[in-house]
Amino acid sequence: MTKATPQxxxxxAGQQGFHLGADIAAPSGNYRWVxxxxxxxxxxxxxxVGTMVALVVTGLYIGKPYFxxxxxxxxxxxxxxMRFIHFAAxxxxxxxxxxRIYWLFAGNRxxxxxxxxxxxxxxxxxxxxxxxFYAMIxxxxxxxxxxxNPLQQLSYTGVYFLAMVMIVSGFALYxxxxxxxxxxxxxxxxxxxxxxxxxxxxxxxxxxxxxxxFIPMHIYLAxxxxxxxxxxxxxxxxxxxxxxxxxxxxxxxxxLNE
Amino acid sequence: MSFLNPLADESLDERLARQxxxxxxxxxxxxxxxxxxxxxxxxxxxxxxxxxxPQRPPVIWLQLQECxxxxxxxxxxxxxxxxxxxxxxISLDYSHALMAxxxxxxxxxxxxxxxxxxxxxxxxxxxxxxxxxxxxYTVIGGRTAKDILEExxxxxxxxxxxxxxxxxxxxxxxxxxxxGAVGVADIIKDKPVVNxxxxxxxxxxxxxxxxxxxxxxxxxDVDPVGRPLxxxxxxxxxxxxxxxxxDAGQFVEKFDDEAARKGWCLYHVGCKGPATFSPCPIFxxxxxxxxxxxxxxxxxxxxxxxxxxTMTPFYxxxxDVGGFGIEERVDVLGAALAxxxxxxxxxxxxxxxxxxxxxxxxxxPVVDGPSQGGTPNK
Numbered sequence: 001m002t003k004a005t006p007q008x009x010x011x012x013a014g015q016q017g018f019h020l021g022a023d024i025a026a027p028s029g030n031y032r033w034v035x036x037x038x039x040x041x042x043x044x045x046x047x048x049v050g051t052m053v054a055l056v057v058t059g060l061y062i063g064k065p066y067f068x069x070x071x072x073x074x075x076x077x078x079x080x081x082m083r084f085i086h087f088a089a090x091x092x093x094x095x096x097x098x099x100r101i102y103w104l105f106a107g108n109r110x111x112x113x114x115x116x117x118x119x120x121x122x123x124x125x126x127x128x129x130x131x132x133f134y135a136m137i138x139x140x141x142x143x144x145x146x147x148x149n150p151l152q153q154l155s156y157t158g159v160y161f162l163a164m165v166m167i168v169s170g171f172a173l174y175x176x177x178x179x180x181x182x183x184x185x186x187x188x189x190x191x192x193x194x195x196x197x198x199x200x201x202x203x204x205x206x207x208x209x210x211x212x213x214f215i216p217m218h219i220y221l222a223x224x225x226x227x228x229x230x231x232x233x234x235x236x237x238x239x240x241x242x243x244x245x246x247x248x249x250x251x252x253x254x255x256l257n258e
Numbered sequence: 259m260s261f262l263n264p265l266a267d268e269s270l271d272e273r274l275a276r277q278x279x280x281x282x283x284x285x286x287x288x289x290x291x292x293x294x295x296x297x298x299x300x301x302x303x304x305x306x307x308x309x310x311x312p313q314r315p316p317v318i319w320l321q322l323q324e325c326x327x328x329x330x331x332x333x334x335x336x337x338x339x340x341x342x343x344x345x346x347x348i349s350l351d352y353s354h355a356l357m358a359x360x361x362x363x364x365x366x367x368x369x370x371x372x373x374x375x376x377x378x379x380x381x382x383x384x385x386x387x388x389x390x391x392x393x394x395y396t397v398i399g400g401r402t403a404k405d406i407l408e409e410x411x412x413x414x415x416x417x418x419x420x421x422x423x424x425x426x427x428x429x430x431x432x433x434x435x436x437x438g439a440v441g442v443a444d445i446i447k448d449k450p451v452v453n454x455x456x457x458x459x460x461x462x463x464x465x466x467x468x469x470x471x472x473x474x475x476x477x478x479d480v481d482p483v484g485r486p487l488x489x490x491x492x493x494x495x496x497x498x499x500x501x502x503x504x505d506a507g508q509f510v511e512k513f514d515d516e517a518a519r520k521g522w523c524l525y526h527v528g529c530k531g532p533a534t535f536s537p538c539p540i541f542x543x544x545x546x547x548x549x550x551x552x553x554x555x556x557x558x559x560x561x562x563x564x565x566x567x568t569m570t571p572f573y574x575x576x577x578d579v580g581g582f583g584i585e586e587r588v589d590v591l592g593a594a595l596a597x598x599x600x601x602x603x604x605x606x607x608x609x610x611x612x613x614x615x616x617x618x619x620x621x622x623p624v625v626d627g628p629s630q631g632g633t634p635n636k
Contacts, residue, residue, distance in 0.1 A: 063575065079506065179487075
């Protein structure tokens, strides 16, 4: 396959009308594999997945103990273990956050700080088109992105922000047990800023649900994109890259085809 | 001049002897108080000397906008302790609840004491200071609480704010705070104010703070909201006798359930121990008879600033949100949104499928022969 005949061998059905997804994946000659995510990002993603599950399960228990241990007190350490797992998972989660912050400066152009804020005028225009795509109104006009589209990116940036609030409020609550310790001194300001520790506890509790709302949408949209585009987008969080049709113009792919 | 103690002229030794307290018991008390203050037993002799010195600084106790509960807490004990006797011999020159005199005579006594002991007396304050309407909500002897406090604060060697009212205004400062009540530290800004937090605070903490000042000539170290660290340095949760039940996952769900009878953890029914710094589990009340959690009631967080607003509802785990009553429903709402998001996702997936099928059906008629080459299965 040469660039001169990009259409050769494509199933004609692909040229008829508009399909959200191709009936049959085009030959790989018309696809190229683009590397998007470095291994640190992928590792962070999966560490976040694991720790988030642990944090949500144990966190909801800590917030409202939904089952109890009967019998002799000395035979049980239920809340103790819940809190231990919560704090241990939180430590890993916070470590990935620190790592992510470093990678905002060390990563590639899809991973770096500017990529987190798609707020140029062009991005807003494309965001509207993207909303229409998801609403299945003129979906064929949706712009193509190699990395995240602006709508997607803003939701991820929002989750990063949520994670920061969770980490900071979590450490503020954690520090309470030892007022002479590091975490109390380093995060005591949080309670003052938010208006008291009960408010911190409330915020920390409520934002759990924000994650639980995000997760199903995130998984669904990833699966949907993979089903429709047949580019292996889910694979990209394992392998770091995905297949994209060579004929598409990518908003963020200026330097892809040289 | 002392209205409280006609016997104030007798020395502490004489007074202790008269009450049947031996020198050994007095020294034990000093040692214990040194431990309470976290300064080490080696300071016990220093403390004993300071308490026995005849020139003890006079104490002026102002009662402003308050309910007298703090005075009750400090003084109401089933039997007098050594600490009470020590406090008794402090030259308490002015106290609404305790002095026998009244009217212009005591106001004169107050001024005489403040003038004679300018820069030397200890100022204890209970009650908040209402600022709304020029302070008309508390007027004593024709003067507003703010006036009285400002005047008394000028000559004070140390200012000790006793109770939640003097700390931040307590219940009268709760939203919407109709009287504009504020704490002592909001009025006296040119000298440090120690807050003996609590509604009411534990009497022993007041005694210990006064004795700390008498012994060392300065107020104890405080935390960011002005509470002495020796008493308010740890959470109730971390000193609680029911902590084992918390760690084990054993909780009271209703006040009349089996768990309540067994004395399990009150976390589930709104205990604010995990957010409250106070020595209640250790010091307790009424000569160490009991304390709220010991009596089966959840902590309401009364030593924390603005607890009427931030710690309510007292029987719920999470704070109230703007009168919306969402506190208990937040999990229901969160779960509903999460389930809604999942349902929306499923619906969107279905819509995507329908869209796909419609597109496919629409284009079937226009698919002509040659273009079918690539799709032999059609």
